[in-house]
Amino acid sequence: METKTLEKQKTGMYENVMKQFNHAADVMGLDDNIRKILSATNNEIVVHFPVKLDNGKVEIFTGYRVQHNNALGPYKGGLRFHPTVDIDAARALAIWMTWKSALAGLPYGGGKGGIQIDPKNYSQSELERITRRFTYALGDNIGPDLDIPAPDVNTNAQIMAWISDTYVSTKSPANRQTNLHVVTGKPVGSGGLEGRDRATGFGVVATIKSWVKLNNIDLKGKTYIVQGFGNVGYWASHFMQKEGAKLIAVQDASGSIINSKGIDPDLLNEHCRQNKGAVAGFSQAGILNNADFFATECDIIIPAALGNQITVENAPSIKAQLIAEGANGPTTVEAEEILLEKGIKIIPDILCNSGGVIGSYYEWLQNKRSENWKIEDVLIMIEDKISAAFNKVLQSSEQFKTDWRISAYIVALQRIELTYIERGVFP
Ligand code: GLU
Numbered sequence: 001m002e003t004k005t006l007e008k009q010k011t012g013m014y015e016n017v018m019k020q021f022n023h024a025a026d027v028m029g030l031d032d033n034i035r036k037i038l039s040a041t042n043n044e045i046v047v048h049f050p051v052k053l054d055n056g057k058v059e060i061f062t063g064y065r066v067q068h069n070n071a072l073g074p075y076k077g078g079l080r081f082h083p084t085v086d087i088d089a090a091r092a093l094a095i096w097m098t099w100k101s102a103l104a105g106l107p108y109g110g111g112k113g114g115i116q117i118d119p120k121n122y123s124q125s126e127l128e129r130i131t132r133r134f135t136y137a138l139g140d141n142i143g144p145d146l147d148i149p150a151p152d153v154n155t156n157a158q159i160m161a162w163i164s165d166t167y168v169s170t171k172s173p174a175n176r177q178t179n180l181h182v183v184t185g186k187p188v189g190s191g192g193l194e195g196r197d198r199a200t201g202f203g204v205v206a207t208i209k210s211w212v213k214l215n216n217i218d219l220k221g222k223t224y225i226v227q228g229f230g231n232v233g234y235w236a237s238h239f240m241q242k243e244g245a246k247l248i249a250v251q252d253a254s255g256s257i258i259n260s261k262g263i264d265p266d267l268l269n270e271h272c273r274q275n276k277g278a279v280a281g282f283s284q285a286g287i288l289n290n291a292d293f294f295a296t297e298c299d300i301i302i303p304a305a306l307g308n309q310i311t312v313e314n315a316p317s318i319k320a321q322l323i324a325e326g327a328n329g330p331t332t333v334e335a336e337e338i339l340l341e342k343g344i345k346i347i348p349d350i351l352c353n354s355g356g357v358i359g360s361y362y363e364w365l366q367n368k369r370s371e372n373w374k375i376e377d378v379l380i381m382i383e384d385k386i387s388a389a390f391n392k393v394l395q396s397s398e399q400f401k402t403d404w405r406i407s408a409y410i411v412a413l414q415r416i417e418l419t420y421i422e423r424g425v426f427p
């Protein structure tokens with residue numbers, strides 16, 4: 001990836017989340033002391049650790065874990081392996097997690113972290129050693145009732161299995177079973193939850209269905225485009241297809257593809273599997289200029305890749321009616337102003353992609369209870385929870401006469417504010 005693109009994705013995420021927070025705090029009149037507390041992150045852990053590569057040489061890696069706030073429960077949030085991971089990105093993403101968990105009504109705070117690497121540059125066994133050594137370096141800064149990581153960009157169930165195994169293997173063997181839920185998003189055979197793999201994409205579509213219902217329209221035949229065809233992009237497309245909507249363009253780091261007659265998400269997924277995750281070269285679609293992607297004529301846009309993708313440069317050309325934020329922070333504050341002005345609705349990230357952490361919560365509960373839950377039940381529970389959050393956002397948007405992002409923040413902040421008011425500030 002070009003350095004310029006990397007910089008664009010990196011810079012501004014922290015500024016974005018703070019602008020959103022301060023805006024919402026102003027609108028709702030958040031208590032000043034609580035505003036101060038929530039403006040700071042509780043803990044920021046940076047670890048440097050060595051790993052032996054396949055060629056025998058040692059490389060030093062830098063890993064991050066930022067724990068923003070735990071007023072509502074243990075810190076919760078993903079670990080990403082990506083060149084854009086740095087302390088600012090980890091901070092911004094941890095803060096978004098605090099709002100996301102609070103909005104969904106979960107007993108969690110917010111955390112996020114990762115390693116600044118491009119996993120494509122490492123073999124599977126190197127990735128295993130990097131993951132295990134990172135987990136070891138984090139030590140007791142994570143834990144099943146303290147801080148519970150999960151998958152995020154470029155991390156998956158396999159990586160969660162290595163984290164969980166490393167964590168439990170470095171603790172007393174007597175606690176193996178009770179420590180399993182130090183991470184969520186594990187493979188089903190290792191305590192994972194059936195359906196957690198698709199939970200985020202499923203939740204994205206559940207929120208789109210709530211929007212459809214609200215507007216009394218039919219999702220059948222509606223066209224949409226997706227940026228990023230990883231876990232979230234693929235599963236969201238899979239569930240959109242089930243609703244009869246038509247995927248017409250996809251963009252990822254390898255390029256953009258288009259077919260106005262429709263792209264089959266499962267065929268594209270198969271193509272990606274065989275091509276190191278890249279959508280480029282898919283035989284059943286043509287090539288689209290990267291710069292024209294967001295301007296594609298369509299009803300719905302699902303950004304499901306990185307932050308800062310919808311900017312002042314491309315926002316004016318957007319023709320869709322709805323943006324469903326599968327990614328975290330895909331829209332800059334300035335771009336959002338343009339979109340709202342144009343009457344485009346945005347289902348904000350902290351609501352739209354919360355199916356993932358909701359699924360994680362059920363995995364955590366399943367582990368705590370030593371149970372195994374069925375996928376049918378899990379998906380119903382996720383849909384119920386995310387739809388309830390959507391309705392709360394709508395009510396707050398009417399009450400405060402504000403857009404959905406700010407009203408989503410308000411619902412989350414009210415919950416955290418209440419807990420501080422009730423409990424006070426120690427000592
Ligand atoms: N990384 C996901 C997110 O950004 C999931 C977090 C989790 O399940 O803890 O919401």
